[in-house]
Amino acid sequence: xxxxxxxxxxxxxxxxxxxxxxxxxxxxxxxxxxxxxxxxxxxxxxxxxxxxxxxxxxxxxxxxxxxxxxxxxxxxxxxxxxxxxxxxxxxxxxxxxxxxxxxxxxxxxxxxxxxxxxxxxxxxxxxxxxxxxxxxxxxxxxxxxxxxxxxxxxxxxxxxxxxxxxxxxxxxxxxxxxxxxxxxxxxxxxxxxxxxx
Amino acid sequence: xxxxxxxxxxxxxxxxxxxxxxxxxxxxxxxxxxxxxxxxxxxxxxxxxxxxxxxxxxxxxxxxxxxxxxxxxxxxxxxxxxxxxxxxxxxxxxxxxxxxxxxxxxxxxxxxxxxxxxxxxxxxxxxxxxxxxxxxxxxxxxxxxxxxxxxxxxxxxxxxxxxxxxxxxxxxxxxxxxxxxxxxxxxxxxxxxxxxx
DNA sequence: ACTAATCTGTACCGATTGGTACATTATAAG
DNA sequence: CTTATAATGTACCAATCGGTACAGATTAGT
Numbered sequence: 001x002x003x004x005x006x007x008x009x010x011x012x013x014x015x016x017x018x019x020x021x022x023x024x025x026x027x028x029x030x031x032x033x034x035x036x037x038x039x040x041x042x043x044x045x046x047x048x049x050x051x052x053x054x055x056x057x058x059x060x061x062x063x064x065x066x067x068x069x070x071x072x073x074x075x076x077x078x079x080x081x082x083x084x085x086x087x088x089x090x091x092x093x094x095x096x097x098x099x100x101x102x103x104x105x106x107x108x109x110x111x112x113x114x115x116x117x118x119x120x121x122x123x124x125x126x127x128x129x130x131x132x133x134x135x136x137x138x139x140x141x142x143x144x145x146x147x148x149x150x151x152x153x154x155x156x157x158x159x160x161x162x163x164x165x166x167x168x169x170x171x172x173x174x175x176x177x178x179x180x181x182x183x184x185x186x187x188x189x190x191x192x193x194x195x196x197x
Numbered sequence: 198x199x200x201x202x203x204x205x206x207x208x209x210x211x212x213x214x215x216x217x218x219x220x221x222x223x224x225x226x227x228x229x230x231x232x233x234x235x236x237x238x239x240x241x242x243x244x245x246x247x248x249x250x251x252x253x254x255x256x257x258x259x260x261x262x263x264x265x266x267x268x269x270x271x272x273x274x275x276x277x278x279x280x281x282x283x284x285x286x287x288x289x290x291x292x293x294x295x296x297x298x299x300x301x302x303x304x305x306x307x308x309x310x311x312x313x314x315x316x317x318x319x320x321x322x323x324x325x326x327x328x329x330x331x332x333x334x335x336x337x338x339x340x341x342x343x344x345x346x347x348x349x350x351x352x353x354x355x356x357x358x359x360x361x362x363x364x365x366x367x368x369x370x371x372x373x374x375x376x377x378x379x380x381x382x383x384x385x386x387x388x389x390x391x392x393x394x
Numbered sequence: 395a396c397t398a399a400t401c402t403g404t405a406c407c408g409a410t411t412g413g414t415a416c417a418t419t420a421t422a423a424g
Numbered sequence: 425c426t427t428a429t430a431a432t433g434t435a436c437c438a439a440t441c442g443g444t445a446c447a448g449a450t451t452a453g454t
Contacts, residue, residue, distance in 0.1 A: 006400025
């Protein structure tokens with residue numbers, strides 16, 4: 001930890017990064033302009049380029065930040081949940097908030113990015129794969145715990161079920177953006193939950 | 198059918214519309230530029246504005262065109278399929294082509310649009326809802342036929358199952374864009390199919 | 395006080411965006 | 425052949441895109 005002379009930062013990099021993340025999350029990469037970012041992060045263009053390197057590099061940092069943020073939330077939710085199956089139901093149900101309009105239908109930054117870039121950018125594709133893998137791992141742990149607790153038959157393939165759950169989360173989030181009503185989504189969740197036992 | 202004087206069209210509007218549709222399908226709305234469209238449609242800018250009104254209006258026409266095109270394909274596939282359940286399996290399996298890299302991972306124009314616009318544009322939101330409804334109807338018919346054929350229990354809610362299938366199609370397409378391998382996707386399809394019986 | 399290092403504000407860059415104005419060309423009806 | 429109508433080609437528009445150059449401001453060490 002060496003101290004160098006020079007003017008100190010006038011902003012908190014993590015706060016600024018979080019603001020950028022929220023914006024990318026809500027609007028996607030392409031339709032988020034530098035101007036939008038500067039306003040949301042409340043820093044000058046020079047500072048952004050100096051501290052984050054540019055739009056693309058900032059976006060990649062946001063993807064990582066999102067992964068940490070969201071996986072952290074999921075991990076604590078899983079730990080706090082009385083049962084593994086309860087956590088899964090809660091997670092699927094969280095999409096209903098978006099459908100109700102309670103929260104914004106901004107989906108998941110990782111899945112949004114997968115849809116927006118569709119493997120066109122190798123760097124981004126890798127970040128998407130990494131993020132998705134982390135979510136998968138949480139779901140897989142939840143499934144295994146539910147199996148240990150007797151709520152899911154032990155002979156079922158936990159990896160497959162975790163993949164199935166990720167796919168359903170993704171589908172639900174897309175349908176939510178498509179304007180699906182809450183009742184339809186409840187039905188989908190019901191069918192998906194029944195598929196686990 | 199009245200004949201008016203004036204210079205005749207030098208292009209087939211349907212051919213041009215299809216070319217535009219393919220481009221929007223592959224690249225999305227925002228990242229498809231006018232220049233891209235003119236090149237793919239092989240018409241001049243004047244002709245595009247004269248015949249289609251502009252980018253946004255052209256896009257809406259493409260959405261309708263896509264709906265006709267895709268629902269038509271699905272309807273004939275369903276009619277040609279020996280069983281309703283076979284059609285459903287075939288439809289879900291079609292996503293594997295994208296995962297294999299056999300065909301491009303461009304997903305579904307309606308779902309892509311839902312993800313890109315996320316209800317920000319009311320006009321587009323309505324087009325998305327309409328398109329999705331048409332897909333849902335095909336799936337619903339397939340489920341009812343499978344029920345009549347004894348492959349799906351008659352007491353199960355056909356609407357719910359159709360919604361579930363749309364959601365899974367969507368999830369699979371997103372995961373395909375995220376770079377999921379074929380084996381994972383086969384597993385997901387297996388779980389989803391099992392959820393129907 | 396001076397210097398080296400770092401951050402910030404201002405002004406600017408070429409490229410590209412979707413869209414428009416208008417003259418020119420090609421047809422059908424009279 | 426003239427005229428009304430419609431399609432096309434050319435030139436242009438302001439606005440915005442992400443990015444850069446550079447001077448000014450603010451610090452720590454000497």
